[in-house]
Amino acid sequence: MNLDLTGRRALVSGSTQGIGLAIATELARSGAAVVVNGRSEERTEHAAEAVRREVPDAEVTAVAGDLASEGGAGELFKATPEVDILVNNLGIYGAKPVFEIDDDEWRRYFEVNVLSAVRLIRHYLPGMMERGFGRVMSIASEAAVATPLHMVHLGVTKTALLAVTRGFAKAAAGTGVTVNSVLAGPTRGPASEELDDPKSLTQRLIEPAEIGQMIVYLSSTQAAATTGGAIRVDGGYIDSILP
Ligand SMILES: NC(=O)c1ccc[n+]([C@@H]2O[C@H](COP(=O)([O-])OP(=O)(O)OC[C@H]3O[C@@H](n4cnc5c(N)ncnc54)[C@H](OP(=O)(O)O)[C@@H]3O)[C@@H](O)[C@H]2O)c1
Incomplete structure (x- = not known):
């Protein structure tokens, strides 16, 4: 299968490090022009350089903006009015006892993990539908289907992201645009020693590039029949047949 994304423009939210940076790199490797994003100019430029180092002929643009705010998203829309591939990767997480999560923190999680994706989909999806091609993918987590006590x-918010993504998939019905969630499992990264990899069937951490490779497939024309779904890249971590 030749997954060629030449001629497509992709945006990956929150892609200065970790899974987002790996997704941007894999999309670039497959020929897409890629927009990387983070909150600061410096880290965003640094990420663009990292993609160029991996994929020397890649077309990479760095667009800084805090996507948890309407203003930050507005700046991004000015710099990048249209894309063919949108990856809602941005997400925050961290352990906290549920009784200690106050209203402000609940609002922050909702703004960052849910509303940032809603804003980006609302802006980019209509253009994709008009043009008759587009790919939207939201990075959810095993936590979306198995609420972790300490998070x-x-x-x-990841459960909400699944519903948001399914809802927009319905809005895009019959247009040639697909809208999916990708449920990532415990993935190698700076905090990965705290993760629960032995519970997965692969009994190892997922490599960020493995999530990037699923995104490349879902972005391709070959994946046109997959929409409205939640696709697992969790190493079999979720103990169910369906997500
Ligand atoms: N890591 C895992 O094991 C795992 C498992 C399942 C699902 N996931 C999901 O995968 C996604 C990526 O996870 P990760 O571990 O790779 O994340 P990460 O290493 O914490 O990186 C988060 C990225 O988001 C950016 N960011 C944070 N707040 C932002 C904002 N308000 N606006 C724009 N960018 C912002 C950060 O850039 P700056 O700091 O430069 O702004 C950084 O590039 C998340 O949705 C997460 O829930 C991760």
């Missing part, structure tokens, strides 16, 4: 705010 209830993460679980709740």
Whole structure:
């Protein structure tokens, strides 16, 4: 299968490090022009350089902006009015006892993990539908279907992200645009020693590039029949047949 994304423009939210940076790199490797994003100019430029180092002929643009705010998203829309591939990767997480999560923190999780994706989809999806091609993917987590006791705010917002993504998939019905969630499992990164990899069937951490490779497939024309779904790249971590 030749997954060629030449001629497509992709945006990956929150892509200065970790899974987002790996997704941007894999999309670039497959020929897409890629927009990387983070909150600061410096880290965003640094990420663009990292993609160029991996994929020397890649077309990479760095656009800084805090996507948890309307203003930050507005700046991004000015700099990048249209894309063919949107990856809602941005997400925050961290352990906290559920009784200690106050209203402000609940609001922050909702703004970052849910509303940032809603804003980006609302802006970019109509153009994709008009042009008859587009790919939207939201990075959810095993926490979306198995609420973790020590990260209830993460679980709740990732469950909401699945519903948001399914809802927009319905809005795009019959247009040639697909809209999916990708459920990532415990993935190698700076905090990965705290993760629960032995519970997965692969009994190892997922490599960020493995999530990037699923994104490349879902972005391709070959994946046109996959929409409205939640696709697992979790190493079999979720103990169910369906997500
Ligand atoms: N890591 C895992 O094991 C795992 C498992 C399942 C699902 N996931 C999901 O995968 C996604 C990526 O996770 P990760 O571990 O790779 O994340 P990460 O290493 O914490 O990186 C988060 C990225 O988001 C950016 N960011 C943070 N707040 C932002 C904002 N308000 N506006 C724009 N960018 C912002 C950060 O850039 P700056 O700091 O430069 O702004 C950084 O590039 C998340 O949705 C997470 O829930 C991760």
